[in-house]
Amino acid sequence: xxxxxxxxxxxxxxxxxxxxxxxxxxxxxxxxxxxxxxxxxxxxxxxxxxxxxxxxxxxxxxxxxxxxxxxxxxxxxxxxxxxxxxxxxxxxxxxxxxxxxxxxxxxxxxxxxxxxxxxxxxxxxxxxxxxxxxxxxxxxxxxxxxxxxxxxxxxxxxxxxxxxxxxxxxxxxxxxxxxxxxxxxxxxxxxxxxxxxxxxxxxxxxxxxxxxxxxxxxxxxxxxxxxxxxxxxxxxxxxxxxxxxxxxxxxxxxxxxxxxxxxxxxxxxxxxxxxxxxxxxxxxxxxxxxxxxxxxxxxxxxxxxxxxxxxxxxxxxxxxxxxxxxxxxxxxxxxxxxxxxxxxxxxxxxxxxxxxxxxxxxxxxxxxxxxxxxxx
Numbered sequence: 005x006x007x008x009x010x011x012x013x014x015x016x017x018x019x020x021x022x023x024x025x026x027x028x029x030x031x032x033x034x035x036x037x038x039x040x041x042x043x044x045x046x047x048x049x050x051x052x053x054x055x056x057x058x059x060x061x062x063x064x065x066x067x068x069x070x071x072x073x074x075x076x077x078x079x080x081x082x083x084x085x086x087x088x089x090x091x092x093x094x095x096x097x098x099x100x101x102x103x104x105x106x107x108x109x110x111x112x113x114x115x116x117x118x119x120x121x122x123x124x125x126x127x128x129x130x131x132x133x134x135x136x137x138x139x140x141x142x143x144x145x146x147x148x149x150x151x152x153x154x155x156x157x158x159x160x161x162x163x164x165x166x167x168x169x170x171x172x173x174x175x176x177x178x179x180x181x182x183x184x185x186x187x188x189x190x191x192x193x194x195x196x197x198x199x200x201x202x203x204x205x206x207x208x209x210x211x212x213x214x215x216x217x218x219x220x221x222x223x224x225x226x227x228x229x230x231x232x233x234x235x236x237x238x239x240x241x242x243x244x245x246x247x248x249x250x251x252x253x254x255x256x257x258x259x260x261x262x263x264x265x266x267x268x269x270x271x272x273x274x275x276x277x278x279x280x281x282x283x284x285x286x287x288x289x290x291x292x293x294x295x296x297x298x299x300x301x302x303x304x305x306x307x308x309x310x311x312x313x314x315x316x317x318x319x320x321x322x323x324x325x326x327x328x329x330x331x332x333x334x335x336x337x338x339x340x341x342x343x344x345x346x347x348x349x350x351x352x353x354x355x356x357x358x359x360x361x362x363x364x365x366x367x368x369x370x371x372x373x374x375x376x377x378x379x380x
Contacts (some may be wrong), residue, residue, distance in 0.1 A: 007312040020146040021047035024096045024122050029140055033130050039113050040122025046095040050287050052135040057081045058088050065093030070132040072100045079111045086115035097121060102128035140171050159214030160220045164255040177211040192225040193243035194232055224253060239265050243272040292372035301371035317345045322370045326363045
């Protein structure tokens with residue numbers, strides 16, 4: 005197994021682990037933070053009880069170590085406990101107060117501060133087993149939730165591709181087919197990258213599915229907009245509002261719009277699909293390759309032989325969306341000079357750059373070569 009595969013699987017597994025911050029938020033456990041405020045984002049793989057001073061042989065990382073410190077005979081033992089936990093990647097230490105120690109030892113807190121290790125105080129009323137069970141339950145619920153979203157994502161993808169009727173989503177989103185709905189409720193869809201982090205619950209009537217490292221979301225328009233804004237999603241594709249009858253279309257549009265968003269580095273919507281740039285962004289490298297090979301290579305050869313600069317002219321021409329006047333300003337040339345170059349370019353390629361079809365061929369070729377041109 006390659007290290008890349010191992011890393012990828014670990015990242016997927018960590019998506020199911022709650023963070024130290026989330027463990028602290030579980031009010032029924034009554035845990036409180038003593039030190040380590042800056043490291044609460046650490047994921048907790050397991051909560052385990054130990055009274056050993058040196059736990060390093062048994063740790064793999066991500067542990068919430070629960071202890072009462074009954075085996076610590078010297079002040080240095082607390083520091084050794086913390087050092088071993090930090091060195092092996094433990095997430096945090098939970099110290100149980102009670103008959104053995106009425107407060108968290110200062111030696112433990114001091115050592116934890118030095119290595120930025122979170123220390124949680126576990127009150128006497130909270131058994132260690134309750135903490136361990138809560139962590140395990142949370143992970144199980146997250147895995148089940150992830151499995152369901154993967155199944156929903158597969159169904160949504162089948163609908164998007166036209167391989168299934170939208171009615172297959174009814175059990176997961178009854179609001180899409182409510183008998184009390186007049187059929188005029190506006191729905192919207194959004195597609196964005198799956199960041200791997202476990203998402204917070206959605207608000208409102210909304211359906212979320214995971215597919216091919218993407219997240220597909222469909223629901224009532226206000227709920228979908230709230231979803232995007234509340235998560236501050238920087239890059240996404242938006243499917244325009246429509247009724248349930250157009251579910252396949254808006255799912256497909258959001259997916260394609262996200263392809264465009266990835267190319268442009270900013271959110272895209274249905275309107276962006278109805279453009280040359282939107283078309284270009286959705287073409288694969290295999291589809292674009294012939295344009296670079298059969299359009300740009302003849303231009304490069306001509307420039308090399310004749311000492312001309314037709315390729316630079318083409319790049320500028322595409323960048324300013326086919327305007328001769330703008331191309332002349334871009335290159336500091338007279339517009340008649342640019343026009344002559346276009347005539348020469350037409351002779352080299354056997355097409356008219358000023359014709360819409362000829363311009364589209366040049367646009368595709370420049371994009372295929374990865375040149376920095378506009379695609380609006």
